[in-house]
Amino acid sequence: MPDSVRLPKKALDFYTKEILNDLKSGQNDWFTEKLSENQTFDWKPRSIYRIYFGASDKDVSPQDAIATYQHMKRLGGNVQLIELGNLNHIQSAYSGLPKTRVFFDSLTFIRQKQILLP
16 A cells, blocks of 8 residues: 555644644644534433443543543443453453443343333
8 A cells, every 4th residue: 555545653643733733732723623522521321331441542541531431420421431451452442342242232131121021
């Protein structure tokens, strides 16, 4: 694959110097405004919402998972924080996916029992 179509090796290389300067200095611009509009943690889960994370994840900071959990709890959300161990991002995905499947299957089983009970 030609280098011109590859993603940068470092995430910071996705951004212009102007955007990085605005982010560092706390300045608002079109990019920071769109980031604010795109927050994925500012809501209150009513159903059980699980956040799985690996303690050694360099792609998604464990602190982001913890902060999201704490914020949702403050809002009164039904949220659980599950540390998968000293895992990186890929290892966390491989560890978390089967646990997520078991969790979803347990919900299906509970729902089926509710339907079958008189």
